[in-house]
Amino acid sequence: MTKNNEPKKVLFGTNGVRGIIGEDMNPELVMKIGLALGTMIQGRVAVGMDTRTSGEALAAAMRSGLLASGCDVIDLGILPTPALQYLVREHYDGGAMITASHNPPEYNGVKVIESDGTEMDDNRTIALESLIFSGDVNIAGWQNVGKPTDESHRIEEYISGIASHFPKDCCKGMIVVVDPGSGPAAKTSPEILRRMGCIVHTINGRFDGTFPGRLPEPSPEGLSLLSETVTATGASFGVAHDGDADRAVFVDETGSFMSENLTFAMLARAACSRNPGMVVTPVSTSDVIKEVAANCGCPTTYTPVGSIYVARTMLKLIGEGQMVAFGGEGNGGQIFPQHQFCRDGGMTAAAMAELVAVSGKKISAIAEEIPSYTMVKEKIHSDDADTLLTKVREACIGQEIDETDGVHVRWSDAWALIRPSGTEPFIRIYAESKNPERAAYVKDYLLSIL
Incomplete structure (x- = not known):
């Protein structure tokens, strides 16, 4: 209980539940989460995972729990978290993503997705935890056990869904280097950019849960190869993703790392100029976002830290009839309301490519137009x-x-x-x-x- 006697989350943190495999994260816990989630949803639930070595074991446990609760389970295989969220919104009653996002390789975890494609909110998560701890879950009889289906081919819908937001060949001839970090974006971001006309070079582009090229967190120290490849190929910029590709960070044409608040400001300014409205972001975000939004005549509203709070605030404002231009966090996680209400690294990479192409400027020159903090x-x-x-x-x-x-x-x-x-x-x-x-x-x- 909190100090005001309101319940709070125990297992789940800001973005799901995570832990070290063999210590505080294991298939038994994930199966219990699956049983509890299936009890709450009682429908068709999609399961996806990132590339971690423990992913298949935990995904199998999640599928087992969901099937045993009576849910039909759709296996989407390895894909970015925002891809699973996109597909859940379009087709399913809920979803579970096996991922530890940016955490080191020894970690894994679970993100729970609602039918609208957003992460489960605090109240629903507390109710889910209550079922996990009490064991008061639905165990289906032999006639009502769920049915499994493989629909991993649907990843194409996510790729084409992002590409459809941009004119065909809008970035024709632009050279871009993509570093998926051996994660699931290897299947999506290079293809999205190619469909926009980019010439794409990829590093760390094979699925590998040991993350041999760099850690899942795309830090400035870990992106030296990306920087070197950008300068060697004459690329317009380089983009790197975290372990589940809901974030994107950039290096400019000289190979210099661009801070996440800076690239957030660049994309927010473009969004506000095109479709004015509210910008939604957590209290941890730089004041540069408020300044560039104000310069476009757009107000800013603040939320607690966590993409779920940003996404749900955006939805609430839209439900109240307000215009919302953009949302995101100062960690490379941007939310494009015309696309979906979650952080999406693939969409962020595509939007940056279009911004550079349309401006006719180098990405470093666009960055210089942003106030310095x-x-x-x-x-x-x-x-x-x-x-x-x-x-x-x-x-x-x-x-x-x-x-x-x-x-x-x-x-x-x-x-x-x-x-x-x-x-x-x-x-x-x-x-x-x-x-x-x-x-x-x-x-x-x-x-x-x-």
């Missing part, structure tokens, strides 16, 4: 987040404080966010200012308090 981050281990957050509140009395997620403090020339991690026993600290020295000072000041 400096964000610094830190994390500290803590088993008592509430006490540390109280210290911050007391030290920052008199400043503007927002508690949408953690404690967000704003000064006239800087802001900071202090929040507990959704997946680890850490307190995360973000500090940002247009002045790099001021950002560093705010971070150090908060560290001294904590």
